[in-house]
Amino acid sequence: MNTPITFAQRLSAAAHQGLKHANPLPAEALEDLVARVARPGVQRVLDVGCGAGASALALAQAAPIAVLGLDLNPDFIAQARARSKGLPLQGAVAWRLGDLTAVADEPPFDALWCMGSSQAFGGPLDLLRGAHARVRPGGSLIVGELEWVGEPAAAFLSDLGLSAADLWSDAAVPDVFDQHGWQMDHRVVASASAMAAYEAGVEAGRLAFADRVSESEPEGAARVRAQVDGWRELMARHGSGWQFAAHILRRPAA
Structure with missing residues (x-):
């Protein structure tokens, strides 16, 4: 039996549908990450929170890699499957709907790609x-996450409903990775203009979704518009307090 898609999942898929990549990194930074990951010896990659499949497909286009894209959102998996049809690939991509239990029987991968999807594990x-x-x-973890810029303001934490410990800070890098058994090989930070462009794209997608469902689901549409207004105000007050950074981390060889 198919699991019914939730309102939140439909909204998330719609919010990112107009974006090539569902994160704030510019295209050239993502292309560089793909090139660094698609190196000789990398044969199997797990993309957790693969979304509409852009990164998984880029990896399979760049090298003869078998990529497994995993996502909880049926809309994202449907978009990924549609996007991959007829696309020339050096490698291969498979899509799987579910959480991490859906890959519990898979042997360890050469690389795990997790871009803005650490919630699949519980948090960063x-x-x-x-x-x-x-x-x-000896394998790699490619992780893209929000991180604090300096010490987060108490008002920002209160408005977000987070604690300072929920994200690492820019000052803690690379020590936080070393403490958890990872060595940092590469780091890239999205610029303020790239963050703003990403936020604008997500906002446009969310508002377009609200317009589409305004007659059939008026309460949901009103809730989405209120959330957009609240998030815009929050970012205007505190948006400089965090940034999006991506890292290539290496697990030391045994």
Whole structure:
């Protein structure tokens, strides 16, 4: 039996549908990450929270890699399958709907790609701990996450409903990775203009979704518009307090 898609999942898929990549990194930075990951010896990659499949497909286009894209959202998996049809690939891509239990029987991968999807593990630090079971010794973890810029303001934490410990800070890099058994090989930070462009794209997608469902689901549409207004105000007040950074981390060989 197919699991019914939730309102939140439909909204998330719609919010990112107009974006080539569902994260704030510019295209050239993502292309560089793909090139660094698609190196000789990398044969199997797990993309956790693969979304509409852009990164998984880029990896399979760049090298003869078998990529497994995993996502909980049926809309994203449907988009990924549609996007991959007829696309020339050096490698191969398979799509799987589900959480991490859906790959529990898979042997460790050469690389785990998790871009803005650490919630699949429970959060950013949980990702650093949990990824050891999914990555072979000598393999890589590609992680993209929000991080604090300096010490987060108390008002920002209160508005977000987070604690300072929920994200690492830019000052803690690379020590936080070392403490969790990872060595940092590469780091790239999205610029303020790239963050703003990403936020604008997500906002446009969310508002377009609200317009589409305004007659059939008026309460949901009103809730989405209120959330957009609230998030815009929050970012205007505190948006400089965090940034999006991506890292290539290496698990030391045994």
